[in-house]
Structures are given as structure tokens and as C-alpha cells.
Amino acid sequence: EIVLTQSPATLSLSPGERATLSCRASQSVSSYLAWYQQKPGQAPRLLIYDASNRATGIPARFSGSGSGTDFTLTISSLEPEDFAVYYCQQRSNWPTFGQGTKLEIK
Amino acid sequence: EVQLVESGGGLVQPGGSLRLSCAASGFTFSSYEMNWVRQAPGKGLEWVSYISSSGSTIYYADSVKGRFTISRDNAKNSLYLQMNSLRAEDTAVYYCARQAAYDAFDIWGQGTMVTVSS
Numbered sequence: 001e002i003v004l005t006q007s008p009a010t011l012s013l014s015p016g017e018r019a020t021l022s023c024r025a026s027q028s029v030s031s032y033l034a035w036y037q038q039k040p041g042q043a044p045r046l047l048i049y050d051a052s053n054r055a056t057g058i059p060a061r062f063s064g065s066g067s068g069t070d071f072t073l074t075i076s077s078l079e080p081e082d083f084a085v086y087y088c089q090q091r092s093n094w095p096t097f098g099q100g101t102k103l104e105i106k
Numbered sequence: 107e108v109q110l111v112e113s114g115g116g117l118v119q120p121g122g123s124l125r126l127s128c129a130a131s132g133f134t135f136s137s138y139e140m141n142w143v144r145q146a147p148g149k150g151l152e153w154v155s156y157i158s159s160s161g162s163t164i165y166y167a168d169s170v171k172g173r174f175t176i177s178r179d180n181a182k183n184s185l186y187l188q189m190n191s192l193r194a195e196d197t198a199v200y201y202c203a204r205q206a207a208y209d210a211f212d213i214w215g216q217g218t219m220v221t222v223s224s
Contacts (some may be wrong), residue, residue, distance in 0.1 A: 031136035034210035049209055091209045095153040
């Protein structure tokens, strides 16, 4: 099983700041990595697929990078609605998710 | 509007059974692979099961293999999860999720809560 480790567990930032979230895989997943956003009481929402492609309707302030084992989700300038939990997910074999990074308002 | 709506959750005793349904609308259901993903209270996401567009290929997480059965009825635009021999650790919100051509989960239902407790 491919294990995804996200860091940090919690990130405290202010609106307008830049957020950088990390996801590390226990073995290479090539570029088969997605990012999701989840707000309390809601289903996850797909943000990024194949490491760097924005899903339909996702604002340009969200970007993804990386390949192999190290991946990054960057939010260039935080909006109030961006504070949520973020999960990475790989599809190299059966899907697994990271444990999540909570992005909270400082 | 593209939509997935789950139903069938509830409270069940350990060892009991439950059948979840997911009704799809707004897209050609028969063209898409589908999945079930669950989330225990206060925890992260866990993939549960996958079914191909025709239903011919199925996969399960080890944690549910032999107890859960995924199926679909393309004529009814519906996905199902039959859950048997339920355990306390199966308590979670269960989401159905559409698998896009690029294999990420692009559409999710609102979830249905399953509670296994005596």
C-alpha cells in the first residue's frame, strides 16, 4: 500500500498570505496525484488532478506541482473561503489518501 | 446539474447489514467508473470500493473485503453498496464518487451516515 504523508498537520495563516501544503508518497506515484478540499459538513471537492491540472471551475490561485514522491499544493493568496482541510490522493494502484492538512485562520 | 445522492444510511447493530444506494443524474452514468469512499467521524478519507462502468471489474479495500459488495444498475442510474457483518469501525459517512477520465474523483455525493452500535 502506498502511504501518503501530508505536512504540516495544521497551517495557520492570514487571508492574503501564500499557503504551501506538502504531500509525500512512500513510493513513486509518477504524476498520479490529486488534491481535494473539504469544508465542515461537506463532501470533498476536487481541486487538482495529475499533480498540476486544475479541475473545472477551480480558481487560478490554486496550483499543484511535483512528481514521483514529493508534491505541493500552493494557494497563492488566501481567500476567506479557502480555510478548510486539504487531502492528497494517489491512484498509482488502489486509491489512498493522505491524513489531511487543516488550513486555519491565524 | 450533475449530481450524486446517497441514501440508506442509519443505525445498525454490530453484525448487521445495510444497503446503501447512490442515485446519479445529469450525466451518462453508464460511461463512468464509480467508487465508495468513507470518512469516520473526525477522521480522514478512506477508499472503500471501485466498480467499472460495465460492472465487470470490482475492487475492495482489505478492510471490507468479503463483507461488502459493490454493484450498479446502469438502467436505473444507480450505484449500491451492500454491507454485511458490520463492525463498530465501519461507522462513517459513506460517499459515492464519480471517477473522471483522469481517474480522480470529480463528483461526490453529500454522503450518508452509517452508525454501527449496540
